[in-house]
Amino acid sequence: DAGVIQSPRHEVTEMGQEVTLRCKPISGHDYLFWYRQTMMRGLELLIYFNNNVPIDDSGMPEDRFSAKMPNASFSTLKIQPSEPRDSAVYFCASSLLAGASGTQYFGPGTRLTVL
Amino acid sequence: QKEVEQNSGPLSVPEGAIASLNCTYSDRGSQSFFWYRQYSGKSPELIMSIYSNGDKEDGRFTAQLNKASQYVSLLIRDSQPSDSATYLCAAIPPGGSTLGRLYFGRGTQLTVWP
Numbered sequence: 001d002a003g004v005i006q007s008p009r010h011e012v013t014e015m016g017q018e019v020t021l022r023c024k025p026i027s028g029h030d031y032l033f034w035y036r037q038t039m040m041r042g043l044e045l046l047i048y049f050n051n052n053v054p055i056d057d058s059g060m061p062e063d064r065f066s067a068k069m070p071n072a073s074f075s076t077l078k079i080q081p082s083e084p085r086d087s088a089v090y091f092c093a094s095s096l097l098a099g100a101s102g103t104q105y106f107g108p109g110t111r112l113t114v115l
Numbered sequence: 116q117k118e119v120e121q122n123s124g125p126l127s128v129p130e131g132a133i134a135s136l137n138c139t140y141s142d143r144g145s146q147s148f149f150w151y152r153q154y155s156g157k158s159p160e161l162i163m164s165i166y167s168n169g170d171k172e173d174g175r176f177t178a179q180l181n182k183a184s185q186y187v188s189l190l191i192r193d194s195q196p197s198d199s200a201t202y203l204c205a206a207i208p209p210g211g212s213t214l215g216r217l218y219f220g221r222g223t224q225l226t227v228w229p
Contacts, residue, residue, distance in 0.1 A: 033216075041221075042203075042219060042220065042221030042222060043159070043203060043219040043221075043222075044219075045216055045217065045218075045219075048216060056216055091158055091159075099147065099207050103161050103164075104161070104217065106158035106159050106160065107158060108157070108158055109158050
């Protein structure tokens with residue numbers, strides 16, 4: 001069974017450009033999470049969805065960030081315009097259930113570098 | 116205030132020793148706790164979960180929870196070089212048992228030398 005799939009694995013872009021990160025959760029998982037990981041701040045939850053509906057976007061740093069989940073098998077995280085401080089590894093994770101019952105399975109991550 | 120705190124390390128132990136990783140959390144209402152392992156350049160993977168006070172053992176790993184002290188730990192017995200990784204502690208916030216979010220600590224880097 002395929003795990004969480006993310007693309008691209010690496011992205012290098014220039015400041016001001018639009019960046020779109022993609023995620024395909026594990027089939028049948030109802031929860032999808034977007035995280036950002038940096039040395040300074042560790043692993044931070046940006047937003048998560050339940051049955052394609054955004055539940056908590058309080059971690060989205062600012063309006064430059066947006067996320068969508070048009071269907072159960074696909075989600076995007078968009079940064080427009082990108083800034084050097086957005087450089088980080090972005091993980092997508094999915095789980096079958098919520099909370100204590102829901103093990104989160106992480107994708108391989110997208111390493112974003114904004115020059 | 117950070118919800119989950121960990122000593123960033125690095126923690127270095129010899130092969131065969133017991134590695135002890137510690138985590139504290141700020142919200143007394145937190146009920147469920149998790150330990151994730153993250154190898155360098157890889158994604159986090161769940162290795163242990165614990166919900167009740169006391170110890171929970173799984174192979175070489177033992178998770179310990181003390182809710183009165185708001186303290187969670189992970190012991191790795193007979194440490195192996197393959198255990199070298201960053202260990203992330205995570206907690207579900209109060210009221211979050213039916214929701215999705217986890218709060219992660221920044222992780223403790225463990226090195227097991229042969």
